[in-house]
Amino acid sequence: xxxxxxxxxxxxxxxxxxxxxxxxxxxxxxxxxxxxxxxxxxxxxxxxxxxxxxxxxxxxxxxxxxxxxxxxxxxxxxxxxxxxxxxxxxxxxxxxxxxxxxxxxxxxxxxxxxxxxxxxxxxxxxxxxxxxxxxxxxxxxxxxxxxx
Numbered sequence: 001x002x003x004x005x006x007x008x009x010x011x012x013x014x015x016x017x018x019x020x021x022x023x024x025x026x027x028x029x030x031x032x033x034x035x036x037x038x039x040x041x042x043x044x045x046x047x048x049x050x051x052x053x054x055x056x057x058x059x060x061x062x063x064x065x066x067x068x069x070x071x072x073x074x075x076x077x078x079x080x081x082x083x084x085x086x087x088x089x090x091x092x093x094x095x096x097x098x099x100x101x102x103x104x105x106x107x108x109x110x111x112x113x114x115x116x117x118x119x120x121x122x123x124x125x126x127x128x129x130x131x132x133x134x135x136x137x138x139x140x141x142x143x144x145x146x147x148x
Contacts, residue, residue: 038064038065038129038130039064039065039067039086039096039130041129041130042064042099042101042124042129042130043096043097043099045125045129046099046100046101046105047097047098047099048083048097048098048099048100050080050083050098050100052074052076052083052085052098053076053077053078053083055076055077055078055141056074056075056076056077056083057074057075057076057138057141058074059071059072059073059074060073060074060075060134060135060138061073061114061115061135062075062084062132062133062134063114063119063131063132063133064130064131064132064133065130065131068114068115069086070115072086072087073085073086073087074087074098075134075138077141077142077145078100079145080100080102081100081101081102081103081105081106081145082100082101082103082106082132082142082145083098083099083100084098084099084100084101084132085098085099086098101124101132103145103146103147104147105124105125105126106122106123106124106132106142106146107122107123107146108120108121108122108139108146109121109122109123109131112133114133114135117135117136118135118136119133119134119135119136119139120133120134120136120139121133122134
């Protein structure tokens with residue numbers, strides 16, 4: 001067999017293995033971060049099949065627990081509650097079902113900074129199932145719906 005052909009086959013096989021290893025690392029890290037955020041608990045409790053409200057903001061940054069979902073969340077404000085759709089990246093991060101958290105289950109618990117911008121942190125549920133952090137411009141849109 002030709003030595004050049006063997007080298008080419010070895011390089012191609014090495015590249016394929018490297019791509020698969022990177023894919024598995026990213027996929028595993030994505031799943032671990034989703035579990036660490038507490039999002040599966042929120043999905044179990046607040047999963048919805050409702051479409052997003054017409055005033056939904058696309059490509060929002062939201063923190064769930066201590067995990068940041070940067071520029072990938074659809075955030076909607078409707079009469080029924082706060083609508084969140086975390087989308088997903090095909091194959092790497094499977095799509096998660098949207099959630100609709102009733103306004104009565106949200107309470108502002110503090111302020112923090114996220115990517116150098118002022119944010120509001122809200123607890124979810126009673127007892128608390130988790131926290132969500134949104135930029136203050138999004139919080140101002142939520143404020144009229146929240147009880148004092």
